[in-house]
Amino acid sequence: MALKITVIGTGYLGATHAAxxxxxxxxxxxLDIDPAKIAMLERGETPMYEPGLEELLRAHVAGFEGASGRLRFTTSWEELADFGDVHxxxxxxxxxxxEYACDMSYVESAVESLAPLLRRPALVVGKSTVPVGSAARLAKRLVQLAPAGEDVELAWNPEFLREGFAVQDTLHPDRIVIGVDGGRAEELLREVYAKPVAEGSPFVVADFPTAELVKTSANSFLATKISFINAMAEVCEAAGGDVVKLAEAIGHDERIGKKFLRAGIGFGGGCLPKDIRAFMARAGELGADQALTFLREVDSINMRRRGHMVELTREAVGGSFLGTRVAVLGATFKPDSDDVRDSPALNVAGQIHLQGGQVTVYDPKGMENARRVFPTLGYADSALEAVRGADVVLHLTEWREFRELDPAALAEVVATPRILDGRNALDPELWRKAGWTYRALGRPQA
Incomplete structure (x- = not known):
């Protein structure tokens, strides 16, 4: 008999996983406790922008032409418990x-709500990023609360979704990691992931602590690599070097690789910053705090980039933001997303605004979310309108739309053709030929 699957929480991770x-x-x-979110998903709409996700929903939610009808939503824990074999x-x-520590209240609430309703054998699978040691504790709690007792097992299956590529990453993952403690958990998850495994996705079986550590370890390594090249940008600026050429040169070393070596204003979003901080906090609780002290500097370098961008902008407009018009291209923390959580771009825009600058922001997908966070900023409906009359233009999120802008057309509407590239993603020669003063982090000004 085919397994029936439930997904608890229908935010970014849950909606993608369910589809x-x-x-x-x-x-x-x-399942979600928010009826409005459930109604939205049943209409084939998503509470966030993620390429390809709405199309995937409409391929499976009943009511759409040609839909499989295999995907439904509910607010009922009883219906969920009765339906599912794997939760x-x-x-x-x-x-x-x-605090730096992770808030486990939503995970704990999910377990407390589901477990008392599990009257037959079931597998509960955690995908949320949690402090190491959580799975063992939750496994015991499940057995205590569930009428089915030890027939209810727990596994941990960390997610590795990249915003903008979440559908691809779920259907064709570069690895599947599961943490198990015996029982049927491995067998059931091999059945769940049979298609990706058949396509070649590695299937890594580990114990609970190792599986919990994988996501935070991966994010810490990635954050370290990003902050490393940003630290090199600081050195390049002091020494007159070019961080782009430096990154190209060291990226040819296969031990280092080329990815995530683009210097800029740093990382943000809902995962990397909070994950490395929670990792440090948990290491301290375990008595291994010295092992992760380097992450404090990784975090410090990252946050310092935002302030540095503000200072470069102040310098560009003559030392004071009062009476200046600043155009900001980008509000989301990365392209192909509408996520502005801990966005370096929006943080820089907000700092300049609070220091007296008249800031106008444009982002292809993040405008609505940006307005909620910083309603006092100015917002434009296009890049052209955002830069109109600007004394300086800041490129802070590397959307393809911004890379394809016509510098000559923008030069006709700005007050001063001056651009600071906070992502090292634009073509300096193209902009300079169109009459712009171009400057990027970690690169020579000329």
Whole structure:
């Protein structure tokens, strides 16, 4: 008999996972406590922008032409427990307010709500990023609360989604990691992921602690690599070097690789910053805090880039933002997303605004979310309108639309053709030929 799958939490991770499981051929029931979000998903709409996700939803939610009907949504825990054989927990684990530590309340609430309703054998699979040691504790709690007792097992299956590529990453993952503690968990998850594994996705079986550590370790390594090249940008500026050429040269070393060696204003979003901070906090609780002290400098370098961009902008406009018009291209923390959580671009825009600059922002997808965070900033409907009358233009999110802009057309509407490339993603020669003063982080000014 085919497995039936449930997904608890229908945010970015949950909505994507639910649609992907339906695409893989399973009957899927998604749960959220927010009726408005459930109604949106049933209309084939998503609460966030993610390329390809709405199309995938409409391929499987009943009511759309040609839809499989394999994907449904509910607010009922009882319906969820009765329906599912494998329950994926995909709720948020944000940073605690005022602390580095991870807020586990949503995960714990999901377990407390589901477990008492599990009257037959079931597998609960955590996908949320949690502090190491959480899975063992939650596994015991499940057995205590579930009427089915030890027939309810837990596994940990960390997610590795990249915003902008989440559908691809779920259907064709570059690896599948599961943490298990015996029982049928491995067998069931091999059945769930049979298609990706048959296509060649590696299937890594580990214990609970190792599986929990994989996501935070991967994000810490990535954050370290980004902050390393940004630190080199600081040295290049002091020494008169070119960080782009430096990155190209060291990237040819196969031990280092070329990816994520583009210097800029740093990383943001809902994962990297809070994950490395939670990792440091948990290491301290385990008595291994010295092992991760380097992550404090990684975090410091990253945050310093934002302030440096503000200072370069102030310098460009003559030392004061008062009476200046600043155009900001980009509000999201990365392209192909509408996510502005801990966005370096929006942070820079906000700092300049608070220091007296008249800031106008344009982003292809993040305008609505940006307005919620910084309603006092100015917003434009296009890049051309954003730069109109500007004394300086800041390129802060590397959308393809911005790389394809016509510098000559923009030069006709700005007050001063001056651009600061906070992502080292534009072609300096193209902009300079169009009459712009171009400057990028870690590169010579001429």
């Amino acid at each position: 992907a499981m339906a695409e893989l051929g399973f009957e899927v029931l998604g 994926f927990v995909c709720v948020n684990t944000p940073q605690k307010h005022g």
